[in-house]
Amino acid sequence: MSAEIKSLIDQIRQSSDLLRRRLDWDTATKRLDELTALSERPDFWDDPQEAQAMMRERQRLADGIATVEALQQESSDAEELLELADGDASMIADIERTLSKAAERAEKAELAALLSGEVDGNDAFVQVNAGEGGTESQDWANILRRMYVRWADAHGMQVEELDEREGEEAGIKSATIQVKGENAYGWLKSEQGVHRLVRISPFDSSARRHTSFASVSVSPVIDDKIEIDINPGDVRTDTYRASGAGGQHVNRTDSAVRLTHIPTNIVVQCQNDRSQHRNRDQAWQMLRSKLYELEMQKRRAVADASYAGKSEIGFGHQIRSYVLQPYQMVKDLRTEVETSDTQGVLDGDIDRFLSAALAAAVKSENGADDAA
Numbered sequence: 001m002s003a004e005i006k007s008l009i010d011q012i013r014q015s016s017d018l019l020r021r022r023l024d025w026d027t028a029t030k031r032l033d034e035l036t037a038l039s040e041r042p043d044f045w046d047d048p049q050e051a052q053a054m055m056r057e058r059q060r061l062a063d064g065i066a067t068v069e070a071l072q073q074e075s076s077d078a079e080e081l082l083e084l085a086d087g088d089a090s091m092i093a094d095i096e097r098t099l100s101k102a103a104e105r106a107e108k109a110e111l112a113a114l115l116s117g118e119v120d121g122n123d124a125f126v127q128v129n130a131g132e133g134g135t136e137s138q139d140w141a142n143i144l145r146r147m148y149v150r151w152a153d154a155h156g157m158q159v160e161e162l163d164e165r166e167g168e169e170a171g172i173k174s175a176t177i178q179v180k181g182e183n184a185y186g187w188l189k190s191e192q193g194v195h196r197l198v199r200i201s202p203f204d205s206s207a208r209r210h211t212s213f214a215s216v217s218v219s220p221v222i223d224d225k226i227e228i229d230i231n232p233g234d235v236r237t238d239t240y241r242a243s244g245a246g247g248q249h250v251n252r253t254d255s256a257v258r259l260t261h262i263p264t265n266i267v268v269q270c271q272n273d274r275s276q277h278r279n280r281d282q283a284w285q286m287l288r289s290k291l292y293e294l295e296m297q298k299r300r301a302v303a304d305a306s307y308a309g310k311s312e313i314g315f316g317h318q319i320r321s322y323v324l325q326p327y328q329m330v331k332d333l334r335t336e337v338e339t340s341d342t343q344g345v346l347d348g349d350i351d352r353f354l355s356a357a358l359a360a361a362v363k364s365e366n367g368a369d370d371a372a
Contacts, residue, residue, distance in 0.1 A: 002092070005082065008099040009075045015106035016071035022113045023064050032061045056182075060121065067109045074102045111355050112183065119220035120186030125286055127176045130167070131194070131213030136204075138171030140197045141214040143346060145175050148188070150348025157181030162272045162282060163256075170203070176268070176286070178221065185220040190357030191350075192218045193319030200325045209325055213318065219293040221285065228288040235287070236260040237280075242271035257283045266290050320353065322346070335360050 035058040038044060045051050078095050085091040115121065126148055130141035152159045158180040165173040179188065194215050201210040222228070239254040256271035257279040268286040270279040322342060323329045330345045331338035335356040339345060345353075 002096075005078070005092070005096055005099060008096070008103050009078055011103050012071050012075045012099065012106050015103075015110055016068050016075070019064065019068050019071070019106075019109055019113055023061075023068065025065075025068075028061050028065060032058060032065065035061070056121070060182075064113070067105075071102060071106055071109075074098070111358060114358055115183045115186035117186060119222060119292075120189075121183050122185045123178060123180045123221040124185040124188045125162070125176060125178055125219045125221060125289055126188060126191070127174065127217045128172070129174045129215045129217075130172065131215065133210070133212050135167060135169045135171065136201050136210050137212040137214060138167030138169075138173055139203070140171070140195075140212040141174070142167075142171035143197075144195055144214050144216065145172065145177065147346050147348055147350065148179065148191075149177065151350055152179045152181065152184070152348075154348050155181060157184055160272065162286070163269050164271075176270075185218065187354050187358070188218050189220075190354060190361065191216050191319075196318040196321045198321070198323045198325065217290075219286070219289040222289050222292050228291055230261070230288065230291065234262050236262060239276060255279060259283045259287050261287060261291065264291070264294065266294070332356065 035054055038054060039051075039058065078099055081095050082092070085095065126145075128141045128145045128148075130137040133140075149159050160178040160180065161175070162178055163174070163176040165175070167173055194213055197212045197214075198209065199212075200207050204210065236259070238258040238260070240256050240258065241254055242256040255274055255276045256269065257276060258267065258269040260267050266287065268283050268290060270283040270286065273279050273282070319334055320330065320332045322345070323331075324342055328340045328342045329338060330342050332353050335353070337353055337356040339352065341349065
């Protein structure tokens with residue numbers, strides 16, 4: 001057996017053992033059996049919301065168990081095939097290619113397994129706000145929003161536009177989208193912070209280089225099982241006429257809703273529906289989610305003051321830098337991950353940054369636990 005093939009087999013087995021431990025194998029298989037039995041009961045769908053939650057849990061466990069079993073089987077099959085190959089170079093090359101693909105899947109599965117937070121599996125609210133700089137920053141905010149929409153599309157997730165404040169000439173002052181899909185929040189939560197762009201401005205007739213900033217905040221969509229106590233007296237409600245697409249009805253009535261949580265200065269707004277009632281319900285859900293995320297950040301002792309609208313969107317606060325001139329480079333300032341494929345990143349290819357941030361966060365948490 002070559003050293004490369006042995007290394008791949010060892011890597012796959014280590015990954016499957018790690019995934020098995022993270023699943024808590026005996027508990028996971030028992031719970032899967034319970035959920036399967038429950039799903040076969042005639043009254044299972046009497047409570048659709050609860051049923052959907054259990055079906056998501058069942059699918060997550062089934063996928064995790066299937067991944068572990070597949071990795072274990074592939075490593076065992078490879079050893080048997082190597083014996084049958086009896087030195088056949090072509091057959092050995094095929095085995096190595098198969099193992100390489102299995103190792104890649106194992107690595108991705110390990111990252112996905114890190115999404116074990118209470119709300120990592122939930123949908124996400126993503127809000128983008130332009131910093132100072134007028135049209136240039138507003139255009140940058142619009143580019144960022146498009147980047148997240150493209151990322152979601154590439155991962156089979158759905159995107160719902162909840163709110164948009166258009167810029168005076170181009171771009172957006174702010175926008176909020178809801179990304180719907182498995183582990184949407186778990187993957188996107190590390191995007192929270194200030195993003196910096198350096199480029200030749202298309203709005204500058206002198207073709208000078210400009211630096212622009214936009215902030216991103218990410219919060220989980222939470223359900224009624226998580227209690228968030230909000231005093232109605234702490235919330236100011238404003239209604240106004242919706243802007244942008246939506247038809248004459250939207251523009252003639254005060255259907256848009258803005259909520260301001262006075263103690264934290266958190267502001268949410270929704271105008272995607274023609275019904276003020278539905279916009280109000282959505283805005284309250286967004287407010288609950290933002291307050292939940294703020295509390296989680298406090299518990300992690302890394303609360304980002306910009307999340308409460310108190311931090312400057314500018315120099316010294318950025319998490320990632322996107323340089324288009326005089327050279328091409330996107331660099332995450334927390335993990336040092338970088339790439340020269342700037343267009344790919346702006347088209348939604350941000351997995352390398354998300355994976356590195358996730359792995360770094362888990363390593364940091366584990367280090368804190370070890371120190372404790």
